[in-house]
Amino acid sequence: MDLLDAHLVPAVDGVAFGLLLFVVAAGLSLAFGTAGVLNLSHGMLYAIGAYTGAALSDGTWGGLALGLAAGTAAACAAGAGLSAATAPLARRGHLAQALLTFGLALVGGDLLIQLFGADELPVRVPEALDSSVRLLGHRYPAYRLCFIVMAVLLAAFGTWVLTRTRMGAAVRAAADDPQMLATTGHSPRAVHTGVLAAAGALAGAAGVLGAPIIGPGPGTSENVLMLSLVVVVLGGLRSLWATLAAAVAVGEVQTLGVSLVPDLAPYLLFAAMAAVLVLRSRFAEPAAAHGPEGPPPDPVARLRRHLAARLRRRPGAAVAATAGDSAGSSALLRASSRREGAGYPSISLPFSLPRPRGAARRAAPLLVLLAVLAALPWVLDAYTLSLAGSALALGLLAVSVTVLTGYAGLPTLGQTAPFAVGAYATANLAQAGWTMGPVQIALSALAAALFSALTGPAVIRARGTTVLMITLAVGELTGAVVNRLKSVTGGADGLVGFPATQALWGGEGMFEESELYTFALVVAAVAVAVTLLVLRSPAGKLLTGTRGAEARMRASGHPVGRYLLVAHICAGALAGVGGSLMVTVQQYLSPADVGFEIAAFALLAAVIGGTTSVIGALMGAGLIVVTRDWVAGSWPGHGPLLLGVLFVAAVYLLPRGLAGLRGGSARSGPEPGLPRPGEQHPPAPDPTPAGPAGKVSP
Amino acid sequence: MLELTGLTAGYDGGTALHPLDLSVPAGSVHAVVGHNGAGKTTLVHTVAGLIRPSAGTVRLDGRDVTGLPAHRVARAGIGLVPQGRRVFAGLTVAEHLRLSYRPPRRGGPARPSVWTPARVLELLPRLGERRDNRGTDLSGGEQQMLALARALLGSPRVLLLDEPSEGLAPVLVRQVHELVTTLADEGIAVLLVSPSPARAVECARTLTVLTSGRMTLRIAGEEARTDASALHTALELTPGAA
Numbered sequence: 007m008d009l010l011d012a013h014l015v016p017a018v019d020g021v022a023f024g025l026l027l028f029v030v031a032a033g034l035s036l037a038f039g040t041a042g043v044l045n046l047s048h049g050m051l052y053a054i055g056a057y058t059g060a061a062l063s064d065g066t067w068g069g070l071a072l073g074l075a076a077g078t079a080a081a082c083a084a085g086a087g088l089s090a091a092t093a094p095l096a097r098r099g100h101l102a103q104a105l106l107t108f109g110l111a112l113v114g115g116d117l118l119i120q121l122f123g124a125d126e127l128p129v130r131v132p133e134a135l136d137s138s139v140r141l142l143g144h145r146y147p148a149y150r151l152c153f154i155v156m157a158v159l160l161a162a163f164g165t166w167v168l169t170r171t172r173m174g175a176a177v178r179a180a181a182d183d184p185q186m187l188a189t190t191g192h193s194p195r196a197v198h199t200g201v202l203a204a205a206g207a208l209a210g211a212a213g214v215l216g217a218p219i220i221g222p223g224p225g226t227s228e229n230v231l232m233l234s235l236v237v238v239v240l241g242g243l244r245s246l247w248a249t250l251a252a253a254v255a256v257g258e259v260q261t262l263g264v265s266l267v268p269d270l271a272p273y274l275l276f277a278a279m280a281a282v283l284v285l286r287s288r289f290a291e292p293a294a295a296h297g298p299e300g301p302p303p304d305p306v307a308r309l310r311r312h313l314a315a316r317l318r319r320r321p322g323a324a325v326a327a328t329a330g331d332s333a334g335s336s337a338l339l340r341a342s343s344r345r346e347g348a349g350y351p352s353i354s355l356p357f358s359l360p361r362p363r364g365a366a367r368r369a370a371p372l373l374v375l376l377a378v379l380a381a382l383p384w385v386l387d388a389y390t391l392s393l394a395g396s397a398l399a400l401g402l403l404a405v406s407v408t409v410l411t412g413y414a415g416l417p418t419l420g421q422t423a424p425f426a427v428g429a430y431a432t433a434n435l436a437q438a439g440w441t442m443g444p445v446q447i448a449l450s451a452l453a454a455a456l457f458s459a460l461t462g463p464a465v466i467r468a469r470g471t472t473v474l475m476i477t478l479a480v481g482e483l484t485g486a487v488v489n490r491l492k493s494v495t496g497g498a499d500g501l502v503g504f505p506a507t508q509a510l511w512g513g514e515g516m517f518e519e520s521e522l523y524t525f526a527l528v529v530a531a532v533a534v535a536v537t538l539l540v541l542r543s544p545a546g547k548l549l550t551g552t553r554g555a556e557a558r559m560r561a562s563g564h565p566v567g568r569y570l571l572v573a574h575i576c577a578g579a580l581a582g583v584g585g586s587l588m589v590t591v592q593q594y595l596s597p598a599d600v601g602f603e604i605a606a607f608a609l610l611a612a613v614i615g616g617t618t619s620v621i622g623a624l625m626g627a628g629l630i631v632v633t634r635d636w637v638a639g640s641w642p643g644h645g646p647l648l649l650g651v652l653f654v655a656a657v658y659l660l661p662r663g664l665a666g667l668r669g670g671s672a673r674s675g676p677e678p679g680l681p682r683p684g685e686q687h688p689p690a691p692d693p694t695p696a697g698p699a700g701k702v703s704p
Numbered sequence: 705m706l707e708l709t710g711l712t713a714g715y716d717g718g719t720a721l722h723p724l725d726l727s728v729p730a731g732s733v734h735a736v737v738g739h740n741g742a743g744k745t746t747l748v749h750t751v752a753g754l755i756r757p758s759a760g761t762v763r764l765d766g767r768d769v770t771g772l773p774a775h776r777v778a779r780a781g782i783g784l785v786p787q788g789r790r791v792f793a794g795l796t797v798a799e800h801l802r803l804s805y806r807p808p809r810r811g812g813p814a815r816p817s818v819w820t821p822a823r824v825l826e827l828l829p830r831l832g833e834r835r836d837n838r839g840t841d842l843s844g845g846e847q848q849m850l851a852l853a854r855a856l857l858g859s860p861r862v863l864l865l866d867e868p869s870e871g872l873a874p875v876l877v878r879q880v881h882e883l884v885t886t887l888a889d890e891g892i893a894v895l896l897v898s899p900s901p902a903r904a905v906e907c908a909r910t911l912t913v914l915t916s917g918r919m920t921l922r923i924a925g926e927e928a929r930t931d932a933s934a935l936h937t938a939l940e941l942t943p944g945a946a
Contacts, residue, residue: 175799182792182839185754188774189784190804191858195773 015144016265017258022150024257025157026219028250029212030230031237032164033205037085039243040181041201043092044104044471046478047111049231051081051206053118055213056222060127063217067132070214077214078207084114085206089199095657100471101417102657105613108419109653112606115227116647126223149218156215164208165246177201228602232482233260235475236275240282269490276483279464279476372538372621379527388519393635394628395523395591398530400604401627402584404611405537405620406577411609412618413541414573415553416465419605420477421581423461423484424454426600428582430488430495432589436504443507447529447586454582458575466570481605488597500596507590522591533583538620540576549573606649607634614656705730706751706782706862706893711760713750720746722918723760728862728893730816733884735896735904735925737939738914744897745787747914748866751895752784753777764862765813779806781815783860787867787897789847791839791854798835800850801825804857815859816891824853827883845876852883862893869903881907901928901935913938 034048045051058077063069091110092103130136135149168174176197179187184194213222220230233256241252256275263271382394403425411417428450435446461480468476488495495501506516509525516522540546552559552566559566589595598604607630614629615622630652637648710723721743728734738744749755751762753774761770769780778784792800801821808815825832828849834842842850848868855863865884869877885907888894898904904911905928913921913935921938928935 172802175795175803178794179792179803182794183790185774186786186790186792186854188754189752189778189786190854191775191778191806192803193773193775 011143013262013265014142015146016261018141018146018154019150020258020261021254022154022157022257023219023261024254025154025161026212026216027233027237027257028253029157029160029164029216030209031234031241031249031253032161032246033208033212034234035238035241035243035249036168036177036208037202037205038238038471040177041089041198042100042103043088043107043202044100044475045088045202045205046104046108046231046474047088047114047227048107048205048209048234049227049229050111050114050118051084051209052213052216052220052230053115053222053227054081054084055210056129056217056220056226057118057122057127057213058210059214059217060129060222061122063130065130065133065136067134069130070132074211074214078210081210081213082203082207085209086199086203088206089202092202093195093198101474104471104474105609106654106657108606108609109650109657111227111231112646112650112653114650115224116644116650118227119224122222124224126221129217129221131218153215153219157212160208160211161246161250168246173200228482232479235479236279236483239279239476239479273487276480276487279479279483372534375621375624376531383520383523391519391523392591393631395519395526396588397628397631398523398526399584399588399591400607400611400631401624402530402533402587403581403604403608404615404623404627405534406580406584407608407612408615408618408620408623409537409541409573409577409580411612412616413546413549413553414570414577415469416473416477416570416574417471417609418465418477419474419609420461420465420479420481420484421577421608422481422600422602422605424458424578424581425585425588425604425608426484426488427457427578428454428585429589429595429600430501430585431582432507432586433501433504433595434494436507436589437501439505441505441508443509443525443529443590446507446590447583450586451579451582454585455575455579457582458578459571462571462574462578466567466574478605482602485597485601488600495597496595498597500594500599502594504593506593516590526587526591529583529587533580534620534624537580541620603646603649606653610649610653610656613653614660705763705765706895707761707763708751709761709763711747711750711757711762713746713755713757715755719758720917721750724914724919726895726912728895729909730861730893731888731891732909733888733894733896733907733925735898735901735908735911736914737898737901737904737911737935739899739939741916742914743917744899744914745866746917748784748786748864748895748897751777751862752782752864767813778858781813781858781861782864783855783858783862784864785848785851785855785866785868787870789844789851791842791847791850793840794838796836796838797831797842797850800839800854801831801857804854806858808859813861816861818859819856821857824856827856827886828853844871845873848872848876848880852880856887860892862895863887865894865896867897867899869898877903901932901939905929905932905935911935915939 030048030052033051034045037043037045037048055077058080059070059073062073062076088107088110092106095102095106131149135152137148138145139148139151140146141151168177176187176192177200179190179192180194180197180201184197187194187197220226237249237253237256240255241249255278259271259274259278263274267274379394379398383391386394403421406424407418407421410421431450431453432446435441435449440446440449464480465473465476489498491497507525508514509516509521516525541549548559548564548569552564552569556566585600588599592599607627611626611630612623614626615624630649633648633652634645637644706726706728708724708726710725711721712719712723713721724747726734726736736744736747746755750757753769753772753776756771761768763769764780764782767780769777769782772780792803795803801824805821807820808818830846831849831853834846839847839850852868868880868884872880881903884894884896888907896904896908901911905925908925908928910925911921911923911928912919913923915938921934923934
């Protein structure tokens with residue numbers, strides 16, 4: 007009884023926190039379950055509500071009501087805007103949409119900071135509620151009790167709409183079969199927009215009402231998104247009751263857990279999520295949206311065709327010249343696309359040994375890249391060179407993301423977790439006096455591999471966008487642990503002043519930028535070479551087969567789960583090597599180096615690179631590091647904005663960049679990469695159109 | 705009256721339906737028969753607006769509905785009973801009826817007959833007994849009834865039936881075809897798609913045979929009922945035609 011008495015307040019707080027999470031997570035789950043959009047900007051919608059509410063709160067009821075109306079309306083409009091923004095990507099599956107919302111979240115977060123400042127805003131609740139009441143002999147804030155009531159009402163109303171009204175039936179029908187919903191005269195598009203707008207309104211209302219609980223600040227979006235992702239993962243989709251139970255459980259862990267076992271609270275969330283994911287056989291992903299049939303839109307290709315048509319239409323003498331021109335340019339484009347195609351040939355030519363000439367041609371871009379990189383110390387100044395060194399470290403991270411995303415079919419936002427493990431392992435080894443480079447690298451890789459072996463079972467059960475959700479939660483939870491575990495990580499201060507690494511036995515510690523860079527280049531080159539050899543070996547083929555036709559692989563007796571686990575572990579080790587390199591090059595380590603932004607960088611690099619191209623990922627990482635540094639110099643503080651814009655642009659303009667995920671693409675020819683069931687485009691209902699042999703003799 | 709002129713459709717990189725002319729007068733049944741992959745479902749889905757045609761027009765009582773999104777085609781008065789029923793797994797029978805019921809607009813074009821949930825339950829009493837069951841809890845025959853009810857509740861002028869007897873017991877197949885005749889007698893234009901001509905011949909005023917996306921025979925129902933040999937010849941798999 008004493009125990010209950012001492013922890014009553016945090017326990018009730020946990021309920022309030024849980025209900026807040028439920029209202030937010032219900033919107034996320036609704037949008038994912040029925041509209042098929044994994045909205046990674048959902049936390050931003052909450053932040054919009056919270057900022058609006060805080061800005062309009064003046065301690066009166068009118069202020070609260072105004073804030074509630076304005077915050078809900080603003081977030082609702084943002085939700086509807088998201089629906090419009092994702093609409094052109096509907097045919098490209100869930101992943102493209104999720105990546106787009108991710109970019110928009112980065113942009114929106116930056117804009118919110120511009121509007122409201124980088125500090126946490128104070129929130130004033132109406133005076134009548136700004137007091138405390140007696141609750142079983144304890145004083146408890148009246149606002150929180152009131153919030154519990156309001157959240158319950160909101161949740162009950164939402165549940166009633168979804169399960170008892172015609173509108174709710176339309177929403178559930180849209181989740182089951184949008185085409186058939188259309189044949190009953192309801193527009194699935196409108197339902198889709200409505201769902202996203204309603205999810206936005208829910209998040210906005212939760213933001214206004216919950217601002218006194220999770221206040222508006224720079225970290226709000228991320229925090230809310232992470233917690234609601236955990237709730238959705240724990241609760242599964244489509245069952246509001248399970249979501250409610252998960253939300254309250256997470257709320258209790260965050261409040262009661264912290265007060266009972268302060269050191270273990272972050273691990274509790276981790277453990278709960280891993281346990282649920284491992285126990286549940288398979289995390290269902292909603293069916294792909296059924297749209298009118300047609301090739302996926304490719305804006306660049308369309309523009310190119312359009313221009314070519316224009317040029318051809320020009321009359322008279324100009325025709326010859328321009329036609330020659332356009333033919334020349336399209337030949338050039340074709341040639342370049344053929345060369346790019348050669349960047350990932352092992353998947354377009356399965357089970358055939360590379361001919362010597364082909365191998366040389368394929369290796370050429372990598373060798374050129376290596377030569378350019380090796381020449382850098384003679385060209386660049388010390389600062390730029392150390393930048394190039396960290397670009398190499400990030401490049402390895404991006405390659406590990408590519409391996410998981412493009413080859414294993416597990417798009418990941420959590421690869422910073424093994425990256426962090428590798429980085430902190432190296433920093434701690436150096437502090438303990440183990441300064442031998444190869445030893446540091448090997449042990450860091452081992453630690454990261456062990457870590458990935460632990461998180462692997464939670465990740466490899468899921469497919470497609472769900473992996474994005476789970477890995478994001480894993481990455482964020484790792485970040486939370488890094489901040490908490492001060493004895494190992496130095497907390498928010500980071501680690502600095504550890505002895506320099508020696509490249510080889512008997513050598514001196516490296517301090518010169520050119521030495522560090524050369525060390526990084528050698529390590530990165532070896533790591534990339536090993537990765538490429540593995541990917542082109544039969545093991546890589548098995549992985550590609552698993553991504554392309556999992557059912558067939560299973561049916562042929564392949565232990566698919568084991569392959570994916572091994573891939574996850576190897577990718578983790580690679581990320582660990584990257585983390586280790588980064589510490590060696592930078593000579594310091596802070597939580598921001600392994601944070602959310604870096605995870606986004608890595609995925610963006612992989613997306614730009616085409617997700618099945620190792621060299622593309624390296625180039626993408628280089629491009630991002632250079633742009634980020636340039637922006638940091640000329641326009642400080644806008645890193646996330648730029649990153650977000652790059653993301654959005656990459657998703658809209660480079661659909662082929664996602665080719666590896668979507669499956670068959672025009673460029674990579676007869677790739678065996680059939681899309682996974684979850685990512686699949688609506689199959690032709692009568693999937694046997696007349697083939698080329700379908701000539702009729704009437 | 706449903707009129708298709710030169711309707712052409714296909715999927716990524718291939719044409720599944722070559723230019724087809726076809727008309728279904730109000731109150732009659734037009735049967736389209738053909739083997740798997742002949743383009744039957746493509747035809748039905750193109751008319752329903754689920755696939756955008758690459759050429760040709762679809763007219764409903766003179767109004768051009770070509771290329772409209774599926775929900776507007778449905779509102780214009782074209783109902784679809786799809787292959788495989790495709791009832792909503794998560795909705796109860798009652799919710800199906802409530803969701804699909806669209807009373808015709810005042811001043812809108814005349815409907816051959818107006819269907820309400822009550823009237824549909826009168827025609828298909830079995831659905832009334834299973835009001836609170838979800839779509840996936842129903843038997844194949846019940847699902848077929850539900851899919852038909854879903855299409856009827858829009859009070860359609862044209863009804864597209866895509867292999868309605870697929871996977872049903874023979875007694876149910878007969879029931880379905882009796883229903884089709886009843887609905888046509890109400891004044892609905894019915895386009896019936898079927899892989900086998902056996903049942904289709906009995907109720908159709910006109911039959912069209914599709915082979916590999918092209919029409920290979922058009923024959924009046926009367927003629928086919930007296931002498932089915934032309935029909936069977938057209939449906940025979942000859943080398944080079946498959």
